[in-house]
Amino acid sequence: MNSFQFYNPTKIFFGNGEISRLGKETAKYGKKALMVETRGTLEKLGINERARQLLEESGVEFIELSGVEPNPRLSSVEKGAEICKKNGLDIIIAIGGGSVIDCAKAIGFAAFDDGDIWDFFTLKRKAKNGLPIGVVSTVAATGSEMNTNCVITNKRTQQKYATHYEFSFPKFAILDPELHKTVPKYLTACGMADTISHVLEGYFDGCENTPLQDRIAEGVILTVIENEGILDGLENLIKRSNLSWAATIALNGLNDAGRGGKFYDAHTIEHEVSAKYDIAHGAGLAIVHPAWLFNLCKKSPEKFVQFAERIFKIKKGIKSDLEVGLEGVEALRNKFKSWGLPITLKEIGVEKSMLDRLAEDSTKSPEGIELDKNEVLVVLESCYAK
Amino acid sequence: MNSFQFYNPTKIFFGNGEISRLGKETAKYGKKALMVETRGTLEKLGINERARQLLEESGVEFIELSGVEPNPRLSSVEKGAEICKKNGLDIIIAIGGGSVIDCAKAIGFAAFDDGDIWDFFTLKRKAKNGLPIGVVSTVAATGSEMNTNCVITNKRTQQKYATHYEFSFPKFAILDPELHKTVPKYLTACGMADTISHVLEGYFDGCENTPLQDRIAEGVILTVIENEGILDGLENLIKRSNLSWAATIALNGLNDAGRGGKFYDAHTIEHEVSAKYDIAHGAGLAIVHPAWLFNLCKKSPEKFVQFAERIFKIKKGIKSDLEVGLEGVEALRNKFKSWGLPITLKEIGVEKSMLDRLAEDSTKSPEGIELDKNEVLVVLESCYAK
Numbered sequence: 001m002n003s004f005q006f007y008n009p010t011k012i013f014f015g016n017g018e019i020s021r022l023g024k025e026t027a028k029y030g031k032k033a034l035m036v037e038t039r040g041t042l043e044k045l046g047i048n049e050r051a052r053q054l055l056e057e058s059g060v061e062f063i064e065l066s067g068v069e070p071n072p073r074l075s076s077v078e079k080g081a082e083i084c085k086k087n088g089l090d091i092i093i094a095i096g097g098g099s100v101i102d103c104a105k106a107i108g109f110a111a112f113d114d115g116d117i118w119d120f121f122t123l124k125r126k127a128k129n130g131l132p133i134g135v136v137s138t139v140a141a142t143g144s145e146m147n148t149n150c151v152i153t154n155k156r157t158q159q160k161y162a163t164h165y166e167f168s169f170p171k172f173a174i175l176d177p178e179l180h181k182t183v184p185k186y187l188t189a190c191g192m193a194d195t196i197s198h199v200l201e202g203y204f205d206g207c208e209n210t211p212l213q214d215r216i217a218e219g220v221i222l223t224v225i226e227n228e229g230i231l232d233g234l235e236n237l238i239k240r241s242n243l244s245w246a247a248t249i250a251l252n253g254l255n256d257a258g259r260g261g262k263f264y265d266a267h268t269i270e271h272e273v274s275a276k277y278d279i280a281h282g283a284g285l286a287i288v289h290p291a292w293l294f295n296l297c298k299k300s301p302e303k304f305v306q307f308a309e310r311i312f313k314i315k316k317g318i319k320s321d322l323e324v325g326l327e328g329v330e331a332l333r334n335k336f337k338s339w340g341l342p343i344t345l346k347e348i349g350v351e352k353s354m355l356d357r358l359a360e361d362s363t364k365s366p367e368g369i370e371l372d373k374n375e376v377l378v379v380l381e382s383c384y385a386k
Numbered sequence: 387m388n389s390f391q392f393y394n395p396t397k398i399f400f401g402n403g404e405i406s407r408l409g410k411e412t413a414k415y416g417k418k419a420l421m422v423e424t425r426g427t428l429e430k431l432g433i434n435e436r437a438r439q440l441l442e443e444s445g446v447e448f449i450e451l452s453g454v455e456p457n458p459r460l461s462s463v464e465k466g467a468e469i470c471k472k473n474g475l476d477i478i479i480a481i482g483g484g485s486v487i488d489c490a491k492a493i494g495f496a497a498f499d500d501g502d503i504w505d506f507f508t509l510k511r512k513a514k515n516g517l518p519i520g521v522v523s524t525v526a527a528t529g530s531e532m533n534t535n536c537v538i539t540n541k542r543t544q545q546k547y548a549t550h551y552e553f554s555f556p557k558f559a560i561l562d563p564e565l566h567k568t569v570p571k572y573l574t575a576c577g578m579a580d581t582i583s584h585v586l587e588g589y590f591d592g593c594e595n596t597p598l599q600d601r602i603a604e605g606v607i608l609t610v611i612e613n614e615g616i617l618d619g620l621e622n623l624i625k626r627s628n629l630s631w632a633a634t635i636a637l638n639g640l641n642d643a644g645r646g647g648k649f650y651d652a653h654t655i656e657h658e659v660s661a662k663y664d665i666a667h668g669a670g671l672a673i674v675h676p677a678w679l680f681n682l683c684k685k686s687p688e689k690f691v692q693f694a695e696r697i698f699k700i701k702k703g704i705k706s707d708l709e710v711g712l713e714g715v716e717a718l719r720n721k722f723k724s725w726g727l728p729i730t731l732k733e734i735g736v737e738k739s740m741l742d743r744l745a746e747d748s749t750k751s752p753e754g755i756e757l758d759k760n761e762v763l764v765v766l767e768s769c770y771a772k
Contacts, residue, residue: 001627003401008394014644015389209624212609212632219601226597238595241387245644246598254640258400258631 001209001258008253010146011172014245016237018176019136022051022093023058025172029132030091033062034084036104037095038069042138045182051095051136063087065107068096071153071160071274071281072103077117081110084131093134094170097191098142098151098281104133105150105168118154121161123366130167136174139183140244141191141282143198143251145173153275160275161366175248177240185231189339190282191247192224196332197266197285198250204296204303207260218310220250225311231339266292268365269376272358279348286341287348290333291383294326295375301325346385355380387595387644394639396532397558400631402623404562405522408437408479409444411558415518416477419448420470422490423481424455428524431568437481437522449473451493454482457660457667458489460504460540467496467503470517479520480556483577484528484537484667490519491536491554504540507547509752516553522560525569526630527577527668529584529637531559539661546661547752561634563626571617575725576668577633578610582718583652583671584636590682590689593646604696606636611697617725652678654751655762658744665734672727673734676719677769680712681761687711732771741766 013021026033033055035048042048043066055062065080083089084107094104109127110117119125137145144150148168153160183191199217223246230239249255269292270284277284297304301321308314308328316324337343350358359377363369371379399407412419419441421434428434429452441448451466469475470493480490495513496503505511523531530536534554539546569577585603609632616625635641655678656670663670683690687707694700694714702710723729736744745763749755757765 001624001631003404004398006398006400007396010393012390012392012643014392018389209628211612211628212605212635215605215608216602219598219605222601223598238387241644242595242597245387249598249640254635257398258627 002207002260004258006253006257007166008146008169010170012146012175012248013172014175016176016178018174019050019179020054021174022134022136023054023056023060025174026055026060026091026093026134027058029134029171030089031060032087032089032091033060034080034089034092034107035062035064035095036068036080036092036100036107037064037066038100039067041182042095047138047179048095051093055093062093063089068100068103070099071278072099074118074152074154074156076103077106077110077152080107081113081117084111089131091132091134093136095136095138097137097139098144101135101137101142101144101170102150102152104135105130105148106152107131108133108168109165120163121152121154121366123163127165130165133168133170134172135170136176136179137244138179139187139191140180140240140247141194143195143248145170145175146248146252149251151271158275160271175244177237177244180240180244181235181237183234185234186340187280188230188234189341190280190286192228192243192282192339193286193336193341194282195224195243195247195250196221197282197289199255200289200293201264201266202256202259203307204293205260205262206300207258210259213255213258214306216249217255220246220255221311225335228339263368263370265370268367268369269358269362269379271365272362273345273350276354276358277348277350283342283348286336287343287345287383288379290329290336290343291379293329293332294382295379297322297325297329304328344383344385345380350384352384355384388593388646390644392639392643393552394532394555396556398532398561398634399558400561402562402564404560405436405565406440407560408520408522409440409442409446411560412441412446412477412479412520413444415520415557416475417446418473418475418477419446420466420475420478420493421448421450421481422454422466422478422486422493423450423452424486425453427568428481433524433565434481437479441479448479449475454486454489456485457539457546457664458485460538460542462489463492463496463503463538466493467499470497475517477518477520479522481522481524483523483525484530487521487523487528487530487556488536488538490521491516491534492538493517494519494554495551507538507540507549507752509549513551516551519554519556520558521556522562522565523630524565525573525577526566526626526633527580529581529634531556531561532634532638535637537657544661546657561630563623563630566626566630567621567623569620571620572726573666574616574620575727576666578614578629578668578725579672579722579727580668581610581629581633581636582607583675585641586675586679587650587652588642588645589693590679591646591648592686593644596645599641599644600692602635603641606632606641607697611721614725649754649756651756654753654755655744655748655765657751658748659731659736662740662744663734663736669728669734672722673729673731673769674765676715676722676729677765679715679718680768681765683708683711683715690714730769730771731766736770738770741770
């Protein structure tokens with residue numbers, strides 16, 4: 001185990017009906033809010049309307065920034081920041097999933113800046129302050145509700161980059177499984193893959209002697225798998241609850257505390273794919289992450305034996321580490337496939353001629369990547385088609 | 387899973403040598419500190435002296451409250467509060483284990499009060515504010531470094547009661563496994579039993595559908611058991627690290643989030659024992675907790691099957707739930723015994739004639755208890771002698 005710092009001050013309100021706290025909690029931090037939201041489903045379901053009522057009842061004035069995209073755009077961030085500055089808003093409320101929450105975080109620090117906001121993502125400049133953020137999470141997936149991660153897509157440059165500031169921790173996050181009931185099957189599966197992918201990045205970073213961290217990671221993965229029945233009954237609130245808490249725990253810092261602190265390579269590669277093809281992040285991970293794991297397993301299979309045994313009950317017997325390890329990764333890929341997720345780049349419309357560019361751009365991520373271009377290319381080619 | 391709130395803003399600095407951060411971190415919150423510490427070992431080992439130097443280097447003035455007892459006394463709290471008030475101190479630094487940290491927390495809110503401090507423990511009055519607390523943890527056990535728990539013993543009334551305030555979360559806690567190297571074998575084992583006991587209270591509270599919480603609890607227990615080799619090589623820093631992080635995670639709110647929120651009965655009963663006999667809390671738990679589990683298992687053995695299988699690899703086969711469950715609890719008791727811990731009340735000098743009074747007083751705990759007096763008596767009698 002390595003030395004580490006762990007700090008996570010986000011207050012979680014978890015449970016069916018907890019959205020009712022939105023107004024009162026918001027009022028503790030601000031009186032003039034920007035309400036960031038998607039258009040479409042949440043509007044139809046009345047979730048946005050419920051949020052409006054709750055803010056009004058607590059005397060919180062608000063302006064809405066509607067229609068934030070999946071893979072949220074820099075242009076939405078700029079628009080939101082402009083509204084905050086012009087109207088002296090003092091808190092941002094995100095009603096949505098990771099895209100909306102990330103957009104809210106970026107608006108939070110963009111509102112204190114008059115320069116090119118993209119500088120904070122290319123790491124040319126550092127943001128100095130952020131507006132307080134409150135969250136109502138409407139899908140179990142990214143864990144953004146309880147961390148500082150903020151991933152934004154710049155369509156102009158076709159880049160999707162992340163940044164992290166301590167002031168981006170949401171002040172509070174409401175995790176209300178009832179709001180997750182209407183997430184469609186495909187997006188539910190994407191969230192499940194995303195959750196598993198988050199813990200696997202740290203799990204396989206090569207750091208030794210992290211037994212408790214490993215058990216927590218395995219607990220997250222097993223919880224997701226044991227609740228996969230959600231895909232055959234989307235309104236099951238018990239399963240929604242378990243998936244929601246698993247997604248939040250997966251990326252709230254706990255799994256990574258004391259690990260090697262390496263880059264999230266599978267995520268970095270996937271970001272290039274979704275920056276250019278605009279697919280759901282979880283779907284991209286279902287393709288890229290097993291491919292990345294196959295590649296790593298061939299180099300150092302030891303930890304994969306533990307993974308195969310504890311997650312998929314694959315007995316080692318007389319098999320080699322490599323054989324067991326590859327069997328474990330194959331089981332993971334089959335699991336993703338059984339959930340209806342894509343497992344090849346071809347399926348999502350990637351042209352073979354693009355692989356070189358995707359590999360090249362992956363290595364330019366400002367946050368860094370462990371693999372070199374050729375290794376990324378090997379990973380991408382191995383998951384291009386079955 | 388039940389609805390819950392989770393909030394834990396303590397900043398953790400974990401790793402060998404991390405004590406070096408003490409001065410700078412303290413200076414962020416205050417300039418005039420009360421340094422709370424035990425006498426004896428830490429003084430001899432030079433840990434207190436190191437802390438003094440670090441505070442001085444960062445320009446933090448301090449007054450020392452030395453000699454805080456195991457099972458810390460109300461009298462120490464009163465003394466510390468008096469020093470804080472008289473000298474206008476603005477932060478409290480605890481250098482020690484759970485006793486010292488709990489004492490520091492109590493001083494923190496006693497310093498704002500002029501009445502009878504014991505009122506806050508009998509729950510007659512509520513404390514309104516607390517001084518910031520910083521912690522250097524010197525033993526893996528109570529988890530007090532990352533929670534609001536504060537357990538104080540009133541020798542006058544022979545009561546040992548707990549209280550919890552959000553402002554008692556330490557601002558920062560330094561977990562430096564190098565400082566744990568010199569904890570003697572017996573106290574190390576006590577800490578291990580304490581850690582396991584903390585997660586078992588919630589694990590067996592009867593709440594259903596807590597798969598992730600269960601995996602985290604089991605992860606804590608398995609980590610402790612897998613690192614039991616520490617007792618044969620006390621200076622092993624890898625094992626010290628794993629035990630330290632397990633102890634902190636065991637009682638930082640994560641395991642209990644979404645569970646039934648029942649009272650910690652085994653702890654409440656043990657508090658009566660250690661209030662009157664002044665034994666190490668972990669030793670008392672090694673006696674009382676298995677006895678309490680045997681009693682519960684006889685009433686509802688279902689969850690015990692999971693415990694026996696996942697922790698001790700006991701196969702169910704054709705055995706009944708009750709048989710497997712009891713086997714699991716027996717395995718736990720044997721584990722404690724193998725670590726050199728007592729497993730009967732007789733061993734620690736309890737007179738049989740005292741059982742009735744211990745049972746009676748357990749039911750008077752201001753925090754509440756699930757069992758009635760007769761049930762507590764059954765538990766106490768079952769662990770009186772082997």
